[in-house]
Structures are given as structure tokens and as C-alpha cells.
Amino acid sequence: MAGLLAILFLFGGTQVVFMVTSRFRSERMRILDNALTRQVLLASVRRELDNLHKQVMVTSQIQSDDPTMIGAPESRQQVNQGLAKVRQELARIKELTEPAEQGHVDELWVTSSKLADSWTTFYQYLGKDSATATASLITADPLARQVLDEQIPRLEKAEKQRALKAEQEFQDMERTTEQATWIILVATTLILVAGHHLMSSYLTRTVQVLQDGAIMIGHGDLEHRIDVKSKDELGRLAQAFNEMSENLMKAQGNLLDANKQLEQRTAQIEEQQKLSDRLLLNILPTEVALELQSKGSVEPRYFEDVTILFTDFVGFTTSTENLAAEELVQVLHEYFTTFDIIVAKYGLEKLKTIGDSYMCVGGMPARTPSHAVDAVMAAFEMVHYVTERERQDGVARWAVRIGIHTGPVVAGVVGIRKFAFDIWGDSVNFASRMESSGAPNRINISAATQMRVKDFFAHETRGKIETKDKREVDMFFVQGVLPSLLNGSKRVPPERFEKRYRAYFQKDMTAFPEFLIERSEAAEGA
Amino acid sequence: MRKRIILLVICGGLVLAWQGRGAVQAQSGKATDVAVVVHPDTPIDNLTLAEVRQVFKGERQYWNKQIPVVLIVRAPVAREREVVLRTIFQMNDAQFKQYWVAKIFRAETTSAPKIVYSNAVANQLVAAVPGAIAFIDAREVKPGVKVVSIDGMTPGAPRYPLR
Numbered sequence: 001m002a003g004l005l006a007i008l009f010l011f012g013g014t015q016v017v018f019m020v021t022s023r024f025r026s027e028r029m030r031i032l033d034n035a036l037t038r039q040v041l042l043a044s045v046r047r048e049l050d051n052l053h054k055q056v057m058v059t060s061q062i063q064s065d066d067p068t069m070i071g072a073p074e075s076r077q078q079v080n081q082g083l084a085k086v087r088q089e090l091a092r093i094k095e096l097t098e099p100a101e102q103g104h105v106d107e108l109w110v111t112s113s114k115l116a117d118s119w120t121t122f123y124q125y126l127g128k129d130s131a132t133a134t135a136s137l138i139t140a141d142p143l144a145r146q147v148l149d150e151q152i153p154r155l156e157k158a159e160k161q162r163a164l165k166a167e168q169e170f171q172d173m174e175r176t177t178e179q180a181t182w183i184i185l186v187a188t189t190l191i192l193v194a195g196h197h198l199m200s201s202y203l204t205r206t207v208q209v210l211q212d213g214a215i216m217i218g219h220g221d222l223e224h225r226i227d228v229k230s231k232d233e234l235g236r237l238a239q240a241f242n243e244m245s246e247n248l249m250k251a252q253g254n255l256l257d258a259n260k261q262l263e264q265r266t267a268q269i270e271e272q273q274k275l276s277d278r279l280l281l282n283i284l285p286t287e288v289a290l291e292l293q294s295k296g297s298v299e300p301r302y303f304e305d306v307t308i309l310f311t312d313f314v315g316f317t318t319s320t321e322n323l324a325a326e327e328l329v330q331v332l333h334e335y336f337t338t339f340d341i342i343v344a345k346y347g348l349e350k351l352k353t354i355g356d357s358y359m360c361v362g363g364m365p366a367r368t369p370s371h372a373v374d375a376v377m378a379a380f381e382m383v384h385y386v387t388e389r390e391r392q393d394g395v396a397r398w399a400v401r402i403g404i405h406t407g408p409v410v411a412g413v414v415g416i417r418k419f420a421f422d423i424w425g426d427s428v429n430f431a432s433r434m435e436s437s438g439a440p441n442r443i444n445i446s447a448a449t450q451m452r453v454k455d456f457f458a459h460e461t462r463g464k465i466e467t468k469d470k471r472e473v474d475m476f477f478v479q480g481v482l483p484s485l486l487n488g489s490k491r492v493p494p495e496r497f498e499k500r501y502r503a504y505f506q507k508d509m510t511a512f513p514e515f516l517i518e519r520s521e522a523a524e525g526a
Numbered sequence: 527m528r529k530r531i532i533l534l535v536i537c538g539g540l541v542l543a544w545q546g547r548g549a550v551q552a553q554s555g556k557a558t559d560v561a562v563v564v565h566p567d568t569p570i571d572n573l574t575l576a577e578v579r580q581v582f583k584g585e586r587q588y589w590n591k592q593i594p595v596v597l598i599v600r601a602p603v604a605r606e607r608e609v610v611l612r613t614i615f616q617m618n619d620a621q622f623k624q625y626w627v628a629k630i631f632r633a634e635t636t637s638a639p640k641i642v643y644s645n646a647v648a649n650q651l652v653a654a655v656p657g658a659i660a661f662i663d664a665r666e667v668k669p670g671v672k673v674v675s676i677d678g679m680t681p682g683a684p685r686y687p688l689r
Contacts, residue, residue: 050633057630057638061623130601131647134640138596138655141637145594149636 006191014184021177028170034096035163041089041096042159046152048089049112052082053144056119060137063126076123083116093155104158108151115143206234213241222249284421285349287365288413298421300412306363307375307406307449308423308431309348311339311382314399314440316356332356335398338385345511346378347371352420357435358382361423364411370505372406372452376478379404379443381513387441403435404478405446433467437475447474455500458482458523480520490517559681560609560688561664563649563671565656568593572675575687579614581659584626584635589657597639598648598660606645606661609688661688 059075090109097105118140125132206228213226222245228238280289284298291298313335320328339358343350348362348371360378363371379402386400407427413419430446438444450459458479464472485497493501493512501509562578564570568589573581580586581595588594600607602619611617617625629635642648645666652658653670664681667673679686 053636054630054633057635058627060641061626061630061638063641130641130643131650134598134642134647134651137640138651138658141596142594145636 004195007188007195010184010188010191014181017177017180017184021173021180024173025170025177028166028173032163032166032170035159035166038093038096039156039159039163041093042152042156045086045089045093045112046148046156048082048086049115049144049147049152052079052086052119053140053148055079056122056137056140059126060122060134063130063133079119079123083119086112086116101158104151104155108147108155111143111147111151115140115147118143203234206230206238210234210238210241213238217241217245217248222246222252283419284413285365288411288421292413298413300410301365302408302410303364303367303423304408305367305371305406306361306409306423306427307371307404307452308409308428309360309362309375309379310403310432310435311358311379312401312435313356313386314401316398335386335389339382342378342381342385345381346374347510348375348378349421351422361409364409364423368505368507370501370507372404372449373456373501373505374510375404376443376445376449376453376457377511377513377516379478380480380516380519383441383443384513384515384519399440401435401438401440402443403431403433403438403445404443404449405431405434406448406452407446429469430473433469433471433473434475437465437467439477443478445476445478447476450474450476453478455504456482456485456497458520480523481516483520486517486520492517558689559664559686560606560661561667561681562659562674562676562688563652563662563667564659564674565652565654566670566672567656568659568672570674571672572678574677575614578676582610582614582639584629584637584639587635587637593657594637596637596651596655596658598642598651598658599639600645600648600661601641601643604643606663610661613688 056079090105090112094102094105094109118136121136122133122140125136127133209226209228213224216224224245225242226238228235277289280292283289284292288298316332323331336353336358339360340350343360346362347368348360349364351359351361353359360375361371362368362375362378368374382402383400386398405427407425407430409423409425409427411421411423413421434444434446444462445453445459453459458481460477460479462475462477465475466472481494481497485500486494487496492514493509494517497512498509501507562573570589577586582597582599584595584597586595599610607619611619611622615622615625626635626638630638640651642651642660645662646668648660648662649666649668649671652660652662653668659674662671664673673680676687681688
């Protein structure tokens with residue numbers, strides 16, 4: 001700003017210099033012009049008077065030849081015109097002369113007037129009165145000398161000096177103006193250079209500070225503040241940067257808090273999701289749960305070959321009378337919890353419990369060929385647990401009937417509230433019949449199941465048994481592992497059993513009830 | 527022989543004419559001299575013939591710094607003019623005019639001779655005008671003017687040149 005003001009001041013100074021010198025120069029030009037004009041006029045006056053003087057002198061010399069001709073009207077008119085011109089020019093000189101300098105001009109005016117009178121008299125008396133004519137000439141001579149040799153040269157000299165002085169002053173002023181202009185130009189240039197340098201340095205330095213600050217802020221140092229204290233645009237920019245940094249810091253803090261909350265919330269949601277998934281998986285098979293989650297519904301599916309297992313506790317009804325409700329539920333919970341573990345161990349899928357009845361299925365939703373064998377092994381474990389538990393606590397002396405059937409079913413999820421994965425079909429009913437037609441702590445299987453497990457387990461043929469729905473069907477009690485597969489081995493699982501399992505089902509066994517070896521040997525002995 | 531005789535006759539005539547002039551002069555004496563008169567304040571008393579020539583030829587324009595030379599000459603056909611033209615200028619009238627006209631046009635002079643038609647006027651002017659100089663018949667010189675000697679001789683002297 002200071003530089004700009006300085007430049008404006010210098011520019012104004014230049015204008016003032018020009019205005020002042022312009023007036024002065026104009027004045028000097030006017031003086032010079034007047035002086036030159038007066039010089040020209042004086043030269044004209046001199047020339048005219050000189051010519052007239054010569055004319056008069058010549059006339060005076062040749063007057064004796066023919067005075068009348070010499071003094072003819074034409075000659076007089078010519079002289080009068082000359083004298084009139086001289087008077088005119090002298091009047092003009094007077095106009096152009098400053099009052100203070102008119103003294104000499106007035107002298108010239110007076111003298112030239114007298115001279116003109118003398119010459120006029122000469123011509124007037126030429127040829128008439130020679131004495132008067134000659135006397136006028138004698139009078140005119142000194143006047144002519146005075147005019148031509150003194151007054152006019154003096155005036156010419158004065159005018160020349162005046163013109164020279166005016167010209168000199170004009171040139172001096174021109175020089176002064178030029179010097180002033182050069183000085184102003186140099187000063188302006190120096191100010192511009194200095195100002196540019198200062199401004200450039202300031203801008204460079206300040207921009208560098210801004211840049212460094214921006215880089216630091218950009219690298220995450222939001223606590224960094226740009227130190228520019230000027231009150232111009234750069235200072236405001238720095239302040240804006242600092243405010244931005246402050247806001248970013250706050251926003252970062254808020255973001256971190258929000259992120260933390262989000263993480264907490266996400267963890268909660270994930271936990272809840274996991275819980276929900278666990279609950280869902282608890283309710284539904286994994287594939288079904290996934291299908292329900294992804295599609296919102298489950299398409300009923302037909303499974304042509306599954307093994308359904310039903311259990312039912314013998315003596316439960318009696319226990320309902322003897323035990324408190326919470327005790328009864330607690331016992332049932334313990335049983336069913338163990339059943340859940342067993343079922344999961346053998347890759348079966350628990351479907352539901354109906355009172356004291358437990359229903360599970362093998363071979364679905366993931367189709368496995370070993371479902372029948374797995375279901376029988378699971379059944380053995382269930383029976384074993386029930387019998388062992390019965391022995392241990394003596395609280396609830398329950399037995400369990402287990403019925404197993406293998407056949408086709410349709411599986412799916414129905415309803416939108418408290419939905420459950422279930423199976424439908426005749427096979428379900430048949431399996432239920434197997435259970436109801438079974439015996440406590442015995443595993444009753446259908447012919448279809450028997451066909452699937454006969455190479456693994458020994459069985460007792462029960463013949464045709466009448467079911468609830470008045471049908472007579474072949475039923476079998478599973479007794480234990482086929483002796484041929486045991487072959488005296490105590491290995492769990494027995495090698496041959498495992499080998500057969502692997503050969504039949506092209507997979508490894510997931511579990512084997514180790515008590516089954518002893519039980520199977522006992523059953524064989526019996 | 528004839529040429530000698532003609533030459534003798536011419537010389538004789540000239541001698542006679544000269545003697546006749548001298549006789550006339552001897553008879554008129556002072557009256558035929560042409561006096562050179564100046565204003566009484568003119569600071570000269572004697573002029574050589576050469577100086578007179580200078581003055582009347584306009585080669586000397588000032589007696590001193592203050593007093594300019596004012597030439598007064600008689601108009602043509604005056605005897606004084608004839609004497610001056612003959613003895614001083616050695617020109618005839620036309621040549622004299624031509625001389626002065628040329629001088630004027632060449633700006634070699636700021637003052638030309640003033641023509642007067644009588645000695646009386648010449649006297650008056652010389653008496654009245656400082657620096658004036660004129661040729662006047664010596665018999666008609668009036669008081670109020672100063673007669674200048676020429677080569678130390680005043681009018682009437684035997685060998686006065688202007689006669």
C-alpha cells in the first residue's frame with residue numbers, strides 16, 4: 001500500500017511538474033514569440049526606413065534633374081505608404097511590448113515620427129522651396145541616424161536578448177522538466193523494484209509458510225498452526241487454514257468418537273447378529289438358516305432318502321406327577337441337551353421336541369449317505385446316556401424308546417412367527433410308529449432302515465408288528481455292532497467297522513460310541 | 527612637321543588660356559576663390575585638399591564623435607559646384623550624382639550632400655547646422671561661419687587651390 005501511495009505521489013508529482021513547467025514554458029513561448037515578432041517588425045521598420053532614407057537621399061541628389069517629376073504624387077504616395085506602414089508596425093511593436101519596456105519603443109516612435117515629418121516636409125517643398133526642403137533633409141539626417149543607427153539597433157539588441165533569454169529560460173525549464181521527469185522515473189522504478197522485491201519476498205515467504213503448514217496439516221498434524229499475523233488476504237488465508245485445522249481436529253475427534261461408538265455398536269450388533277445366528281442355527285439347519293437370511297423364506301425341498309429318529313421317555317408322565325414343574329423341565333433340559341450333543345456329534349439335525357419326545361433327522365439338509373448308520377449310533381448313545389443317568393442320580397427313572405425309519409420327506413420352514421424347520425411325509429409318521437412300537441431303552445428300526453444298517457449293526461428281527469394305525473410292518477431291534485466287524489478289537493472305532501464305513505460312505509467317521517464295543521460283545525454273548 | 531605645329535598651337539592656346547585665367551584671377555583676385563566654410567563649432571581650421579576630398583566624398587562622416595559632417599553643395603550650374611567637382615572630385619556633374627547614388631545604395635553613407643541653390647542659403651545653413659561644411663564664393667561669405675584654410679592657404683592666397 002505504501003509503495004502504491006508512493007508511486008501515486010510520484011505520478012502526481014510528475015503531473016504537477018508538467019503543469020507548472022507547462023505554464024512557465026507557455027509564458028516563455030509567448031515572450032519568445034513576442035520578441036521574435038517584434039524583431040521581425042523592427043527589421044521591417046528598419047528596412048522600410050532605410051529604403052525611405054535612401055529614397056530621400058537619392059531624391060535629394062537628383063532633385064535638380066526634374067524636381068516636379070521627383071516630387072510627383074506617385075513618389076509622395078509611395079513615401080506616405082511607406083511611412084504609414086512604419087507607423088503601423090511601430091504601433092504593433094508597442095502593443096506587443098510590456099509596459100515596463102516601452103520606453104525605448106516610445107523614443108523610437110517619437111523620433112521616427114519626427115523623421116517622417118521631415119521627410120514629408122522635404123517632399124512637400126521639393127521643387128517649391130529648396131531651402132525648406134534642404135532644411136528638412138538636414139533635420140532628417142540626424143533623426144535618421146538616431147533611428148537607424150541607435151534606436152532600432154538598441155531595440156533589436158534588446159529584443160534579441162529578450163528572445164535569447166526567453167529561449168534560454170524555456171530550454172532551462174525543459175531541462176529541469178526532463179531532469180525532474182528522469183528523477184521521478186528513476187524514483188518510481190526504484191520504488192517499483194523495491195516494492196516488487198519486498199512484496200515478492202513477503203509473498204514467497206508467506207506462501208511458503210502457508211504451504212508448509214498445509215503440508216503438515218495434510219500429513220495429519222492437525223495441531224499445527226500457521227503463524228502468519230498480517231491482516232491482509234494472506235493473513236486471512238492463514239487464519240482460515242488454522243480454523244480449518246481446528247475444525248478438522250474437532251471433526252477428527254468427533255469422527256474417532258463416532259468411530260468408537262460405531263465399533264462398539266458394530267460389536268454389539270455383531271454380537272447380537274451372532275446371537276441371532278446362533279439362535280437361528282439353533283432353530284434351523286445351517287443351510288436353511290442361510291437361505292432364510294438371504295431370501296427371507298425357505299423353499300420346501302424334497303429329500304428322497306433321510307433317516308428319521310424319534311425318542312420318547314418312558315415314565316415321563318409319572319414324573320410329571322411326582323416332580324415339580326421346574327424340576328421336570330430341568331431334567332428334561334438335561335436329557336435333551338445331551339441328545340442335542342449326541343445328534344450334533346453324529347451329523348444329525350435336531351428338528352424339535354414335542355413334550356418328552358425328541359425328533360431328529362439324518363441325511364438332510366446336507367445329503368449324507370451314512371445317515372442311517374449315524375442315526376443308529378446316535379440312538380445307541382442316547383440309550384446309553386439315559387440308562388447311565390438313570391443309574392446315577394435315581395431322580396428320574398426314565399427309559400427311552402427310540403424309533404428309526406428311513407425314507408423320503410419334504411422339508412421346509414412354514415409360518416412367519418416362531419417358525420421351525422420341519423419335515424413332512426409318510427416317512428415321518430412311520431418313524432413315529434417305530435418309536436411308539438418300540439421298547440424302553442431299545443432301538444426299533446424299520447425294514448428300510450435295517451436294509452441300510454444291516455452291514456454295520458446286528459439286529460433282532462421282531463417280525464411284523466401292528467402299528468397304531470393298524471398296519472403290520474416289519475420291525476427290528478438294533479443290538480450292536482456286527483460281530484464280524486468287531487473281531488475282538490477294542491479299538492474305537494473298530495477297524496473293520498471304520499473301514500466298512502469309509503468304503504460304503506466314502507468318508508471318515510465323525511464319532512463312534514466307544515461303549516458300543518462292550519455292549520455289542522455283551523449282546524453277542526447273549 | 528604638321529603634328530609639331532598642331533601641338534605647338536595647342537600648347538600655346540593652353541598657355542594663353544592659363545594666363546588668361548590667371549589674368550582673370552589676377553583681375554578678380556579674392557572674388558574667384560571658393561571658400562570652404564564650416565559651422566563655427568566645427569573643430570577644424572585647416573584641411574588639406576585630400577581631406578577636403580575625403581569629406582566631400584563622404585569618406586569622413588564625423589568631425590568628432592559628436593559632430594557629424596553635413597555636406598552642403600550647390601546645385602548644378604553653380605560656379606562653386608563646378609570648382610569643387612573639378613578640383614576636388616575630378617568628376618563631372620553626372621559622375622558626381624552617380625557616385626553619390628551608388629554610395630547611397632551601397633549603404634556606404636547615412637547622409638548625402640544637401641543641395642542648395644544659393645550662397646545665401648548655404649551661409650545660413652552652415653551658420654545654423656553644427657558640422658555643416660559648404661563651398662561658397664569667398665566674396666559671399668557672411669559672418670557666422672568659419673572659413674577653413676586649405677593646405678594652409680586661405681582664399682586669396684596666391685596658390686589657393688580652390689579657384
